[in-house]
Amino acid sequence: xxxxxxxPTHLIKTRGQQVTLRCSPKSGHDxxxxxxxxxxxxxxxxxxxxxxxxxxxxxxxxxxxxHQFPNYSSELNVNALLLxxxxxxxxxxxxxxxxxxxxxxxxxxxxxxx
Amino acid sequence: GESxxxxxxxxxxxxxxxxxxxxxxxxxxxxxxxxYKQESGKGPQFIIDIRSNMDKRQGQRVTVLLNxxxxxxxxxxxxxxxxxxxxxxxxxxxxxxxxxxxxxxxKLQVIP
Numbered sequence: 001x002x003x004x005x006x007x008p009t010h011l012i013k014t015r016g017q018q019v020t021l022r023c024s025p026k027s028g029h030d031x032x033x034x035x036x037x038x039x040x041x042x043x044x045x046x047x048x049x050x051x052x053x054x055x056x057x058x059x060x061x062x063x064x065x066x067h068q069f070p071n072y073s074s075e076l077n078v079n080a081l082l083l084x085x086x087x088x089x090x091x092x093x094x095x096x097x098x099x100x101x102x103x104x105x106x107x108x109x110x111x112x113x114x
Numbered sequence: 115g116e117s118x119x120x121x122x123x124x125x126x127x128x129x130x131x132x133x134x135x136x137x138x139x140x141x142x143x144x145x146x147x148x149x150y151k152q153e154s155g156k157g158p159q160f161i162i163d164i165r166s167n168m169d170k171r172q173g174q175r176v177t178v179l180l181n182x183x184x185x186x187x188x189x190x191x192x193x194x195x196x197x198x199x200x201x202x203x204x205x206x207x208x209x210x211x212x213x214x215x216x217x218x219x220x221k222l223q224v225i226p
Contacts (some may be wrong), residue, residue, distance in 0.1 A: 042205070090158070109192050
């Protein structure tokens, strides 16, 4: 049973560019959340998707957007990249938006903005 | 703003000893508190959680204690093993959709 998978694992972009990160949830899970983890910090909640809609959003600008597809996979898009966007981007899935708090995390996509 | 923070950034423990990782929180409306373990190069892994109406919960080799009076949470790991070496995060959840707020983390180093 595959867990949460994310791609790409590493990528390098320059300021002003745009990036798309992808996530496939664990089998049987329909809810996906995205987190940003800066070096040496705890993950920060970006937003959550359920039934292809953004259900809750953290304190992130509109440059951060997302999408959930009918197969429950999700994308995170970041426009107009800033140096401060360099971080590990984590996707987490769960079997229902109110099903509990045992989030299953992927190994993340490491984004470096130069 | 509301936050979940940890007292110590690094904790070194001898293999076989017990480990205690502490955490302070400020959001008195939190419903759940959760501990995650993050090994190098991996995503966080759920360890154990505790509801706000409980003061203790035990798992396999782990115990979480909650003191709401002083807004303090701790994770106790019995007979610490080298595989326990990781960064440990406390996190809280205050209802609605699954917005989990993480603290900064404590790095646990197990000395063989």
